[in-house]
Amino acid sequence: xLSKKTKYGLKALTFLASQKVKQPVQIAEIAKQENISQKxxxxxxxxxxxxxxxxxxKGKGGGYYLxxxxxxxxxxxxxxxxxxxxxxxxxxxxxFYEQCDDCPDEDSCAVHMLMLKVRDANLKVYRxxxxxxxxx
Amino acid sequence: xLSKKTKYGLKALTFLASQKVKQPVQIAEIAKQENISQKxxxxxxxxxxxxxxxxxxKGKGGGYYLxxxxxxxxxxxxxxxxxxxxxxxxxxxxxFYEQCDDCPDEDSCAVHMLMLKVRDANLKVYRxxxxxxxxx
DNA sequence: ATTTACCCTATAGAATTAGTAGATTAATAA
DNA sequence: TTATTAATCTACTAATTCTATAGGGTAAAT
Numbered sequence: 238x239l240s241k242k243t244k245y246g247l248k249a250l251t252f253l254a255s256q257k258v259k260q261p262v263q264i265a266e267i268a269k270q271e272n273i274s275q276k277x278x279x280x281x282x283x284x285x286x287x288x289x290x291x292x293x294x295k296g297k298g299g300g301y302y303l304x305x306x307x308x309x310x311x312x313x314x315x316x317x318x319x320x321x322x323x324x325x326x327x328x329x330x331x332x333f334y335e336q337c338d339d340c341p342d343e344d345s346c347a348v349h350m351l352m353l354k355v356r357d358a359n360l361k362v363y364r365x366x367x368x369x370x371x372x373x
Numbered sequence: 374x375l376s377k378k379t380k381y382g383l384k385a386l387t388f389l390a391s392q393k394v395k396q397p398v399q400i401a402e403i404a405k406q407e408n409i410s411q412k413x414x415x416x417x418x419x420x421x422x423x424x425x426x427x428x429x430x431k432g433k434g435g436g437y438y439l440x441x442x443x444x445x446x447x448x449x450x451x452x453x454x455x456x457x458x459x460x461x462x463x464x465x466x467x468x469f470y471e472q473c474d475d476c477p478d479e480d481s482c483a484v485h486m487l488m489l490k491v492r493d494a495n496l497k498v499y500r501x502x503x504x505x506x507x508x509x
Numbered sequence: 510a511t512t513t514a515c516c517c518t519a520t521a522g523a524a525t526t527a528g529t530a531g532a533t534t535a536a537t538a539a
Numbered sequence: 540t541t542a543t544t545a546a547t548c549t550a551c552t553a554a555t556t557c558t559a560t561a562g563g564g565t566a567a568a569t
Contacts, residue, residue: 239461241526244484251483263546272475277527283548295547296535312487325375339408347387347507348380351448354502358494366490371483377559399513413560419515432568435513 243319245273246281247371250290250315254307255372261293261300281319288318307369316363323363324356331356379455381409382417383507386426386451390443391508397429397436417455424454443505452499459499460492467492 248271253262264282268275282301285291292304303310316323317332327335328343329352336343343349384407389398400418404411418437421427428440439446452459453468463471464479465488472479479485 238457239484239488240524244462247484247487248482261546265546274527276529279547280527293547294535295533295545297537297545299535299546301547321374326380345509346384347509348375348383350507350509351383351498351502352375354498355495358498359491362487362490362494366487371486373481373483373486376557397513401513410560412562415514416516422514429514430568431512431514431566433512435568437514 246319261302263300310368312363312366329353382455397438399436446504448499448502462488465489
């Protein structure tokens with residue numbers, strides 16, 4: 238299952254991407270428009286800022302805004318930040334590889350084999366999809 | 374993340390598929406060979422039996438065995454039983470469709486759009502992979 | 510009588526999804 | 540300049556659910 242964190246994060250990003258005027262948007266505004274718990278969204282936007290997707294401005298007239306162009310924001314990066322590793326098992330992860338402690342041989346492991354295919358399929362989708370592609 | 378339930382279930386299935394002699398294999402045997410908590414495996418095998426993948430035999434010489442040929446067992450079905458719906462959100466699920474309560478319009482929803490692609494990609498992999506393909 | 514699957518319950522730990530309270534910063538009005 | 544307001548930021552807490560496992564007893568086959 239996709240976590241609500243990821244769902245909300247994606248919605249917030251696309252909301253910001255579809256802004257005509259390039260001014261900061263307040264958390265409350267995004268939360269209201271997208272039906273998201275404001276406090277939860279707050280922590281999500283914060284993590285998106287800390288990972289370089291968003292910028293923020295405090296005080297009156299403040300809010301969040303995209304740092305890069307939607308075309309330049311790819312789902313591979315977004316998903317890794319919001320949802321975690323794209324691979325479903327660490328032993329097929331590109332960025333978070335870990336050996337299985339219970340499995341003696343990766344090459345003959347059925348789970349490894351299957352999840353490798355799944356990872357490749359998902360990577361292909363995420364790499365070929367930018368935020369711009371999602372703003373209809 | 375792939376649950377251990379699914380991981381163990383897949384390992385058990387491939388273990389059974391790679392048996393030369395077509396005789397029931399005991400839970401304890403599978404658990405030992407595949408480094409799986411026996412009690413946990415017990416419940417997994419039970420659910421695989423109830424969903425038509427395995428047969429069982431009680432008493433001496435008993436155990437679990439595959440009902441169908443490995444070639445005829447596809448990952449779509451296995452994954453749905455072990456891991457749940459293949460879709461990451463209910464609004465793109467073929468077998469477990471549910472409307473989102475927070476999202477007014479599916480067609481313009483970024484999450485919907487992205488997850489549709491992901492579902493298709495995963496379905497393709499699962500449909501094209503049988504248990505026989507994993508026993509390499 | 511023994512061996513095995515079957516069934517039910519409980520539980521510790523982790524992750525998820527929030528909510529509460531306050532601190533900090535920046536713009537603006539006095 | 541000062542006070543006020545509007546916003547992000549930080550930290551703590553909590554309810555709920557999910558995960559993984561263990562224990563003990565029952566039923567059936569040999």
